[in-house]
Amino acid sequence: MGRRPGDDTITEMRAVRRPKGNRRELENPNPEARQRLLDAAEDLVEEYGEADIRVNDVAKMAGLSVGTFYLYFDGKADLLVQLVQERTDRLKERMAAEQDGTGTAAEQLDRGLRVYLDFVEESPRAFLHFLAAGALETTHGRLANWAVDQHAADLQPLIAQAIDAGEMRGHDPELLAQGLTGLVQHLAGFWLEHREHYDRRDIVEFIREFTTFGISP
Amino acid sequence: MGRRPGDDTITEMRAVRRPKGNRRELENPNPEARQRLLDAAEDLVEEYGEADIRVNDVAKMAGLSVGTFYLYFDGKADLLVQLVQERTDRLKERMAAEQDGTGTAAEQLDRGLRVYLDFVEESPRAFLHFLAAGALETTHGRLANWAVDQHAADLQPLIAQAIDAGEMRGHDPELLAQGLTGLVQHLAGFWLEHREHYDRRDIVEFIREFTTFGISP
Numbered sequence: 203m204g205r206r207p208g209d210d211t212i213t214e215m216r217a218v219r220r221p222k223g224n225r226r227e228l229e230n231p232n233p234e235a236r237q238r239l240l241d242a243a244e245d246l247v248e249e250y251g252e253a254d255i256r257v258n259d260v261a262k263m264a265g266l267s268v269g270t271f272y273l274y275f276d277g278k279a280d281l282l283v284q285l286v287q288e289r290t291d292r293l294k295e296r297m298a299a300e301q302d303g304t305g306t307a308a309e310q311l312d313r314g315l316r317v318y319l320d321f322v323e324e325s326p327r328a329f330l331h332f333l334a335a336g337a338l339e340t341t342h343g344r345l346a347n348w349a350v351d352q353h354a355a356d357l358q359p360l361i362a363q364a365i366d367a368g369e370m371r372g373h374d375p376e377l378l379a380q381g382l383t384g385l386v387q388h389l390a391g392f393w394l395e396h397r398e399h400y401d402r403r404d405i406v407e408f409i410r411e412f413t414t415f416g417i418s419p
Numbered sequence: 420m421g422r423r424p425g426d427d428t429i430t431e432m433r434a435v436r437r438p439k440g441n442r443r444e445l446e447n448p449n450p451e452a453r454q455r456l457l458d459a460a461e462d463l464v465e466e467y468g469e470a471d472i473r474v475n476d477v478a479k480m481a482g483l484s485v486g487t488f489y490l491y492f493d494g495k496a497d498l499l500v501q502l503v504q505e506r507t508d509r510l511k512e513r514m515a516a517e518q519d520g521t522g523t524a525a526e527q528l529d530r531g532l533r534v535y536l537d538f539v540e541e542s543p544r545a546f547l548h549f550l551a552a553g554a555l556e557t558t559h560g561r562l563a564n565w566a567v568d569q570h571a572a573d574l575q576p577l578i579a580q581a582i583d584a585g586e587m588r589g590h591d592p593e594l595l596a597q598g599l600t601g602l603v604q605h606l607a608g609f610w611l612e613h614r615e616h617y618d619r620r621d622i623v624e625f626i627r628e629f630t631t632f633g634i635s636p
Contacts, residue, residue, distance in 0.1 A: 384602060405594070417524075
């Protein structure tokens with residue numbers, strides 16, 4: 203609450219409710235083991251949804267013991283928070299890799315939208331589950347807000363620059379970044395649940411036309 | 420999944436996970452008792468958030484017994500689902516009361532936005548909590564989707580008419596209804612969490628300008 207997006211650098215975000223007892227501090231954490239657990243969790247969420255996954259199954263699928271699991275995560279909520287963080291970082295990296303600063307602002311937005319929808323399409327069920335899991339309280343506020351804020355903060359400099367250059371209408375850059383991010387997230391979710399009626403091109407064309415020209419005839 | 424918004428009339432929506440045992444069927448349900456329980460729950464959610472309310476406290480605040488509570492609701496999740504349904508109905512009614520069909524489409528959208536933000540301002544914490552509680556699975560899909568679908572379905576005829584009349588750009592009416600509803604919901608949530616930086620007028624002006632003209636300069 204009251205935190206401005208992008209204010210702070212996040213080193214580690216945690217679920218708020220920790221189970222009793224404290225996680226042992228690892229002297230030599232193994233990033234590969236942690237990543238295997240995250241990958242297993244992502245696959246299980248994609249297949250079964252976050253409500254139905256169990257720590258036991260995650261450990262088993264990763265080929266590790268439950269004891270090892272608890273060296274890296276405080277429990278299921280913490281695993282999910284860290285998985286959303288990892289997914290968001292991955293998406294941000296892919297977005298950044300596509301942005302070489304060339305082309306008009308509209309072209310750059312188009313590229314961003316393409317990368318976003320690619321990501322969504324790769325794990326549609328996990329995307330929907332995490333959209334729904336946004337209620338999870340973390341040490342950095344609600345998980346859903348955090349993820350949107352990350353993307354909005356990344357978008358804001360492009361927007362501010364385009365407005366300065368007269369390439370974009372003079373909206374408030376922060377509100378526009380939030381508006382675009384919230385809009386795209388919502389419509390991506392709507393699309394995934396209505397793919398028998400809308401294909402990706404419909405969604406892209408609508409987003410492009412609507413965000414460019416609005417509803418004015 | 421795959422349900423088109425507005426397809427079905429909802430008589431009763433329930434949380435998916437019922438507690439063991441079945442609620443007794445009431446021969447003569449008392450709508451006033453049910454409403455007192457819903458009002459008490461709404462006040463408690465506004466004050467403490469949905470995670471922290473207890474069935475005991477809701478019954479006590481409504482001046483009714485816990486036994487009576489369970490005549491009307493299956494448990495806390497069911498209470499929350501029915502409270503969101505009641506809040507959504509109330510907002511829909513207030514929206515409809517403002518829509519006498521006069522004025523341009525833009526004026527009608529403006530009136531709708533005003534009613535929506537009035538509602539949000541009256542119980543800001545409950546709005547945020549229910550935004551976050553959207554993950555709740557109900558017999559009609561995710562709670563958040565259901566509420567957005569309700570408003571989008573109400574908006575769609577106005578949009579379709581305005582497009583036909585050449586008052587509005589020829590977007591897909593369903594996508595535009597979803598886009599506008601998702602955008603307003605997201606920005607209302609953002610605003611409530613950043614009221615020290617943005618006042619209501621900033622949000623209204625941004626929504627109006629952006630939805631009317633988009634980002635084109």
